Amino acid sequence: MIDYHIHTSRCCHAVGTLEQYLAEAENKNLKEAGFADHFPLGLLDYIPRTQVTMNPEELEQYIEQVEALKSNFPAVRVKLGIEVDYLPGTEKKLEHLLKQYPFDFVIGSIHFMQNWDFTHPVYANTYKERNIGELYRSYFDLVKNLCESGLFDIIGHLDVIKKFGYRPENDLEPLWCEIAEIMKRNGICFELNTAGRDAPVGDFYPDRGLLKICHQKNVPVTLGSDAHSPDQVGRYFPEALELLKSVGYQKLAAFNRRTISAVHL
Numbered sequence: 712m713i714d715y716h717i718h719t720s721r722c723c724h725a726v727g728t729l730e731q732y733l734a735e736a737e738n739k740n741l742k743e744a745g746f747a748d749h750f751p752l753g754l755l756d757y758i759p760r761t762q763v764t765m766n767p768e769e770l771e772q773y774i775e776q777v778e779a780l781k782s783n784f785p786a787v788r789v790k791l792g793i794e795v796d797y798l799p800g801t802e803k804k805l806e807h808l809l810k811q812y813p814f815d816f817v818i819g820s821i822h823f824m825q826n827w828d829f830t831h832p833v834y835a836n837t838y839k840e841r842n843i844g845e846l847y848r849s850y851f852d853l854v855k856n857l858c859e860s861g862l863f864d865i866i867g868h869l870d871v872i873k874k875f876g877y878r879p880e881n882d883l884e885p886l887w888c889e890i891a892e893i894m895k896r897n898g899i900c901f902e903l904n905t906a907g908r909d910a911p912v913g914d915f916y917p918d919r920g921l922l923k924i925c926h927q928k929n930v931p932v933t934l935g936s937d938a939h940s941p942d943q944v945g946r947y948f949p950e951a952l953e954l955l956k957s958v959g960y961q962k963l964a965a966f967n968r969r970t971i972s973a974v975h976l
């Protein structure tokens with residue numbers, strides 16, 4: 712089993728040292744543990760209202776620390792990942808930045824829409840003022856652009872727009888088919904992210920229905936806990952495994968220096 716979405720205390724809203732996260736990965740018998748802390752938004756010239764990423768000057772240190780753990784923590788295969796916000800207009804800059812570092816994988820996530828950090832509990836009241844159908848359309852439009860940017864290996868928490876439990880009334884299946892086709896066409900993979908179980912929505916990302924369509928369209932999947940504290944590493948993985956199998960997945964995507972391979976579930 713692999714966990715490709717682990718944060719560290721550097722992002723200001725997680726706790727625990729890298730070693731503590733790895734100790735838990737070892738406890739849970741994981742084969743691989745991929746750190747994917749939040750890429751410094753300052754490097755993209757974006758300063759959100761609430762700081763949710765490491766500072767620009769911390770990036771090098773983060774990379775050195777994770778790389779050192781690859782040899783210093785032999786019990787688990789350690790991977791160097793990063794979770795980057797997809798912000799339209801920053802593609803060129805980001806492409807240039809990402810090339811400079813030896814990442815094993817890059818997760819592209821959407822947490823902001825027109826400066827609204829819609830995944831942050833502090834700003835969750837804003838959902839009440841919004842048309843949820845339109846909100847989903849805007850969110851998934853960004854997902855399409857993210858896929859087409861070619862900058863990322865994995866889409867983070869694919870349907871995180873449901874995080875606070877707001878769901879539109881219309882049938883989402885046509886949209887899901889479209890999204891899965893775009894992922895396939897652009898050779899991007901996604902994660903089954905188990906963190907949603909502990910969010911108000913109480914469900915993994917993405918929904919079972921979307922997961923199933925992704926499998927039908929042959930889009931590779933990987934697995935992540937989005938741990939923001941060491942005990943959350945590998946959370947709900949036995950259940951996640953059953954879910955993946957139940958929709959037909961037999962393999963997980965793994966990455967090495969941004970090259971994809973497959974590991975058995």
Ligand code: ZN
Pocket residue numbers: 718722724749939
């Ligand atoms: Zn976070």
Ligand code: FE
Pocket residue numbers: 794820822867868
């Ligand atoms: Fe995220």
Ligand code: FE
Pocket residue numbers: 716718747794937
């Ligand atoms: Fe995350």
Ligand code: ZN
Pocket residue numbers: 794820867937
């Ligand atoms: Zn996250």
